[in-house]
Each structure stands twice: as structure tokens, then as C-alpha cells.
Amino acid sequence: MKNLFSLTVVSGILNTMVSLATPFLYAALGETIAQSSGVVNLGVDGVMLLSAFAAFYVALTTGSLWLGLLAAAIVGLLMGLLMSFVSVTLKAEQGVSGIGLYMFGLGMSSLLFKILIGTVKTVKGFPPVVIPLLGDIPIVGPILFRNSLPVYGAFLLVPLVWWLLEKTTLGLRIKSVGQNPAAADSLGISVDRIRYLSVCLGSTLAGIAGASLSICLLNLFQDDLTAGQGFIAVALVYFGGWNPVGVMGGALLFSVVNSMQLWMQVLGVKIPSSVAVMLPYLLTIAALTITVNRMRQPAALNKPFERGEN
Amino acid sequence: MTRRSLFIAVVLGVLITASVTAAPFRIAVVMPSATTDMAFSQSMWSALQSIQKEMGGASALELKYSENMYKVPDAAAAVRDYASQGFDIVIAHGSQYGSSVQEIAKDFPDVTFAWGTDVNTFGLPNVYAYTAAAEQGGYVNGVIAAKVTKSRKIGVTGPVEVGDAKTYIDGFLQGVQSVDKSITISKTWTGSFSDVALMTAAAKTHIASGADVLTGSSQSVVGSIQAAIDKGSVLWFGTQADQASLASALVVASQVYDWTGMLRDMITKHKAGVLGGTQYTLTLANGGLKIAYNPSYKLPSSAKSAGDASIQGITKGTIKVEP
Numbered sequence: 001m002k003n004l005f006s007l008t009v010v011s012g013i014l015n016t017m018v019s020l021a022t023p024f025l026y027a028a029l030g031e032t033i034a035q036s037s038g039v040v041n042l043g044v045d046g047v048m049l050l051s052a053f054a055a056f057y058v059a060l061t062t063g064s065l066w067l068g069l070l071a072a073a074i075v076g077l078l079m080g081l082l083m084s085f086v087s088v089t090l091k092a093e094q095g096v097s098g099i100g101l102y103m104f105g106l107g108m109s110s111l112l113f114k115i116l117i118g119t120v121k122t123v124k125g126f127p128p129v130v131i132p133l134l135g136d137i138p139i140v141g142p143i144l145f146r147n148s149l150p151v152y153g154a155f156l157l158v159p160l161v162w163w164l165l166e167k168t169t170l171g172l173r174i175k176s177v178g179q180n181p182a183a184a185d186s187l188g189i190s191v192d193r194i195r196y197l198s199v200c201l202g203s204t205l206a207g208i209a210g211a212s213l214s215i216c217l218l219n220l221f222q223d224d225l226t227a228g229q230g231f232i233a234v235a236l237v238y239f240g241g242w243n244p245v246g247v248m249g250g251a252l253l254f255s256v257v258n259s260m261q262l263w264m265q266v267l268g269v270k271i272p273s274s275v276a277v278m279l280p281y282l283l284t285i286a287a288l289t290i291t292v293n294r295m296r297q298p299a300a301l302n303k304p305f306e307r308g309e310n
Numbered sequence: 311m312t313r314r315s316l317f318i319a320v321v322l323g324v325l326i327t328a329s330v331t332a333a334p335f336r337i338a339v340v341m342p343s344a345t346t347d348m349a350f351s352q353s354m355w356s357a358l359q360s361i362q363k364e365m366g367g368a369s370a371l372e373l374k375y376s377e378n379m380y381k382v383p384d385a386a387a388a389v390r391d392y393a394s395q396g397f398d399i400v401i402a403h404g405s406q407y408g409s410s411v412q413e414i415a416k417d418f419p420d421v422t423f424a425w426g427t428d429v430n431t432f433g434l435p436n437v438y439a440y441t442a443a444a445e446q447g448g449y450v451n452g453v454i455a456a457k458v459t460k461s462r463k464i465g466v467t468g469p470v471e472v473g474d475a476k477t478y479i480d481g482f483l484q485g486v487q488s489v490d491k492s493i494t495i496s497k498t499w500t501g502s503f504s505d506v507a508l509m510t511a512a513a514k515t516h517i518a519s520g521a522d523v524l525t526g527s528s529q530s531v532v533g534s535i536q537a538a539i540d541k542g543s544v545l546w547f548g549t550q551a552d553q554a555s556l557a558s559a560l561v562v563a564s565q566v567y568d569w570t571g572m573l574r575d576m577i578t579k580h581k582a583g584v585l586g587g588t589q590y591t592l593t594l595a596n597g598g599l600k601i602a603y604n605p606s607y608k609l610p611s612s613a614k615s616a617g618d619a620s621i622q623g624i625t626k627g628t629i630k631v632e633p
Contacts, residue, residue, distance in 0.1 A: 115347065118346060119555060120347075122536055218506055218510055220533075222529065222530075223321045223529075224504050227509075229507065263515055265498040266498055268496060273498075274471070276499075278501075302443065302615065
């Protein structure tokens with residue numbers, strides 16, 4: 001057990017934590033924006049899957065990772081438009097329409113993979129980019145400053161989303177629509193337009209989350225590549241209290257425990273593998289029960305807005 | 311010839327032709343993952359396609375499949391649906407489907423149901439069960455792995471500690487230890503057959519701890535193989551299907567499940583009126599398990615000889631591998 005706290009192992013754990021947290025960050029921060037406007041998108045996993053496929057297919061056929069990333073973002077945006085149309089314009093029940101979006105993404109990505117690619121293939125994904133000087137700092141350098149661009153992007157997104165929601169007029173509008181859409185409407189804010197924008201932005205980031213898997217971290221595509229990570233991302237929004245920094249905390253906690261349980265197994269720590277696999281979920285639930293009092297859910301979350309009814 | 315006579319002749323001709331042309335034999339298969347998973351499901355689908363080609367194509371053997379049926383109720387509905395459509399053999403390719411097969415088979419006594427990996431035919435006359443002695447190929451892979459590792463550390467990336475995933479790894483460990491007990495073997499289980507991201511992280515953890523040889527089981531090992539590719543110098547041993555195409559320079563060998571012999575026997579038996587009651591096990595001896603050496607990897611002759619000797623020993627019974 002003492003080996004677990006050796007420098008090599010701790011560095012290894014933190015390195016893996018950064019990689020595992022990346023898709024969670026993109027997807028959960030995007031969902032934070034969407035939910036701040038009052039819309040729950042349970043289809044994040046489906047968006048990630050179809051976008052992951054789009055990124056992989058475009059990268060495989062064109063040789064360009066950036067075009068792949070763009071394709072993923074476009075697919076994410078289009079799926080966001082679909083979700084917005086169903087839940088904001090048609091005012092369908094958001095939970096159900098989100099699950100429908102998930103099933104669409106799951107099925108379509110599987111079908112397109114079978115038709116267009118047919119078998120598991122790999123691409124050379126985004127390579128690590130060493131930040132000069134910072135990358136040479138002992139211990140911390142290799143963990144934080146020798147990652148690929150999408151990984152850096154995920155962590156830079158945290159202050160960006162915080163700044164958007166807390167320091168911009170747009171952010172204020174998003175949150176006001178999520179808290180009290182009737183009041184926002186009376187002040188001349190278009191609730192539908194803000195929700196469309198938020199959901200589409202969130203879904204675009206979910207698309208980039210998918211791309212981070214298929215052309216950066218895993219460099220392949222296979223059926224159900226995300227294995228439910230999109231749903232974990234939605235849970236992280238609740239865990240983080242709709243605060244980007246809290247979401248990052250949740251993503252890092254989940255990822256570090258996951259990374260640690262793998263190292264525990266590799267080092268032969270006597271713990272049943274089934275218990276080891278449960279640890280990230282157990283600890284996250286435990287942390288959630290401790291922090292539950294500080295949660296401030298958007299008051300109009302999951303409630304379609306109809307002018308005159310609210 | 312009058313018009314009426316001509317009409318009767320044409321009708322008779324059509325009826326005679328229809329009765330003489332044999333209807334194709336029909337097999338349907340329900341699988342928990344994709345036909346392209348480079349592992350469990352692909353092994354069965356490839357075998358069925360091979361048998362279809364052998365029998366003369368779709369006109370002789372009609373095949374239908376339902377993939378990604380990881381939800382058991384969905385799979386059960388598909389199995390029942392195929393049986394009610396009159397398929398001759400319905401294969402439920404997943405050990406999680408057992409109780410569904412046991413229930414459905416009673417309602418369709420003229421349909422053959424085959425399921426695995428398991429050994430239980432439930433005492434029903436129209437159920438076949440099949441499994442693979444995966445520990446045998448695991449042992450052979452382990453022997454070769456022990457010969458090629460330079461760092462003397464081997465990593466095993468497992469999915470869920472059940473079924474042939476477990477028995478393969480148990481056999482692999484025995485194989486390594488039969489060569490050199492001092493080689494360090496570390497095991498991880500991700501708890502999922504499909505979580506590629508976690509499997510990749512597990513493989514990278516093994517590599518970071520010094521492993522230069524990896525093995526593992528399930529469709530998610532494509533992540534482990536990619537981790538080996540990223541490192542560039544880590545070798546891979548596969549199971550269930552030939553995985554050499556994923557990393558031609560790094561895959562040393564794969565244990566391949568060849569279901570064709572079993573399928574031929576089932577078809578023959580069904581045509582003879584025997585709809586079930588047999589339990590099949592793929593082994594090295596009966597050719598159901600094969601070791602596919604990757605021709606693109608230059609395996610040292612001493613390692614190949616050791617691998618071949620293990621295959622011979624297991625086949626002849628002089629080497630016993632415990633699952």
C-alpha cells in the first residue's frame with residue numbers, strides 16, 4: 001500500500017486523472033450552460049457518440065484532425081438545434097426528449113460506423129504539446145503542461161464558462177431565464193432564443209467532448225464508445241452546483257478516484273475488483289451528500305416556458 | 311395447344327419448380343455487442359458467414375442477426391421473434407441470455423436454440439449450449455508472453471471477472487508461471503465489457519508501471535491495443551478474435567474462437583431431427599480454438615517453439631490447464 005504514495009505512482013494517478021477528466025469537462029460545462037437557462041439535456045451521451053464518430057470519420061478520411069474537430073462541433077450544434085426545437089419550441093418533456101436524442105445518437109453512430117467504416121480502425125490523434133519552460137517543472141510539468149490541445153482546452157473552458165455565466169450580460173440573461181423566465185420575458189429578453197443559444201452551445205461542447213475521445217484520447221471509434229460518460233457528465237452538473245469550478249471539482253474527484261483504483265489493482269492492493277470499480281461512484285455520492293445544502297438548482301429547470309402561463 | 315392447356319401447364323410448372331427448389335436453412339443470432347467488435351460477437355458472426363459461403367450462399371443458408379442486444383429483455387424479445395418467424399436455429403450468443411432461452415425454448419419445440427458461453431442445456435431437447443476452454447489459449451499466450459517480455463512485467467487488462475474473460479486470464483497466468491514464476495503479472499478489471507476509455511487508462515497504468523507485454527479480453531481491449539500503439543514498444547496478446555489488424559507490428563498472437571465446426575454439427579443434427587441436448591466446448595484439440603500467430607511480428611523461434619509445444623501438450627493432454 002505504501003507504493004501507492006510513491007512519486008511515480010502519484011504522478012501516474014494525476015496524469016491519468018487529467019485524461020479521464022477531459023471529456024467530462026467539455027460535456028459537463030456545456031450542460032451547465034444549458035441547464036442554467038432551464039433546459040435539461042439528457043441526450044449528452046448521444047451527442048458525444050455521434051460527434052465522436054463524425055470527428056473520427058472525417059479525420060480518417062481527410063487526414064485532418066482539425067476538420068474532425070470541426071465536424072464534431074457541427075454535429076453537436078445540429079443535435080442541439082434538434083433538442084432545442086423539441087424541448088423549447090414544441091415544449092416536449094425535456095427528460096424524455098433528451099433520452100430520445102441519446103438513443104438517436106447511439107443508433108445513428110452505430111449504423112454509420114457499420115456502413116462507412118465497418119471495422120475498428122485507429123487514427124493518429126492530437127499529439128502532446130509541451131508548454132515551454134512550464135513543461136519542464138519537475139513533477140507538475142509532465143502532469144499539467146505536456147498534454148494535447150483538446151486537453152488544455154477542457155481546463156481553459158472552466159474559467160471561460162465561469163466568466164460567461166458570471167461576468168457577461170449574456171450570462172446574466174441565461175441565468176435569469178433559468179431562474180425566472182416570466183420576469184426575463186417581461187424585461188424584453190427572448191426566453192426561447194436564449195434557451196436555443198444555451199442548449200446549442202452546450203451541445204456543441206458535448207460534441208467536442210466526443211471528439212476528445214475519438215481523435216485525442218482513444219484515437220479510435222467503436223460502438224458505444226462513451227460507455228455512458230455523457231450521463232456522468234449530467235450528474236456532475238448537479239454535483240458542481242451549476243458552477244463551473246464545482247463541476248471541475250466533481251470531474252477531477254471522479255477521475256482521480258478512478259485512476260487511483262486502477263493503480264491499486266496494478267500494484268496488487270488486496271481489494272476485490274468489483275469494490276475497486278465502485279469506488280469513484282461511491283466517493284462521488286458521498287461527496288454529493290456532504291455538499292447537498294449548497295446546491296442552488298435553476299428554479300425553472302425542466303419547465304417549458306409559455307408566455308402568460310408562468 | 312389451347313390457351314387453357316397452356317395456362318394449366320404454366321401453373322403446374324411453377325408448382326413443380328417451387329417444390330423441387332429447397333428452401334434455405336435459416337439461422338438467426340442475437341448478440342450483446344456489434345458484429346465488428348473484434349472479439350466475442352464478431353467471432354460468431356464471422357463463423358456464420360463462413361458456413362453460409364461453404365453451403366453455397368444466401369440461397370442455401372439465410373442469416374439474420376440482432377446486435378448490441380446488451381439489454382436482456384430486448385434480446386429475449388428478438389429471440390422469441392426469430393423463433394416465431396420459423397428460423398431453424400436461433401443462437402443467443404451471450405451467457406446473460408440463459409434464462410430467456412430456458413423460458414422461450416419451451417414455447418417453440420420445433421426450433422433449435424443454441425446459447426453460450428455456458429454448459430447448461432436445461433434438460434430441454436431443443437437447446438444446445440456451447441462454451442470455449444479459453445484458458446487453453448490463454449496458457450499458450452502466457453508461455454509465449456513469458457518468453458518475449460524484456461522488462462519481466464506483464465499487464466492483464468480484464469473487463470468483468472466472469473466467464474471466458476476470467477478463464478482466459480487464469481490460463482494466461484498459468485502459462486507465464488510455467489515458464490518463469492518470477493515474472494511480475496498485474497491484473498486490472500474495469501467492470502465493463504465496453505468501457506474503452508477506462509480500459510485504455512488501465513493499459514496505460516500497466517505500461518507506466520513498467521509492463522512491456524499486455525493482454526486482455528472483451529471488445530474494449532481495442533483501447534488497450536491503442537495504448538500499446540501509443541507507447542510503441544508494448545506487445546499484445548489477444549483472444550476471441552484475431553486482433554493483428556489493429557497493430558500489425560505489436561500483436562504477437564491471438565487465440566481465435568472458431569465456431570464453424572460446432573455450427574456444422576448443429577445444422578447436420580437439426581436436419582436429422584435432433585434439435586438439441588448437446589453441450590459443445592471449443593478446445594485446441596477439436597480445432598475450435600486456434601492460435602493465430604501474427605505473420606507481421608518477428609517472433610523469436612524459441613518463443614514460437616515454446617508456444618507450439620504448449621499447444622501440443624494441451625492437445626495431447628500432457629499439459630493440464632485449470633479454468
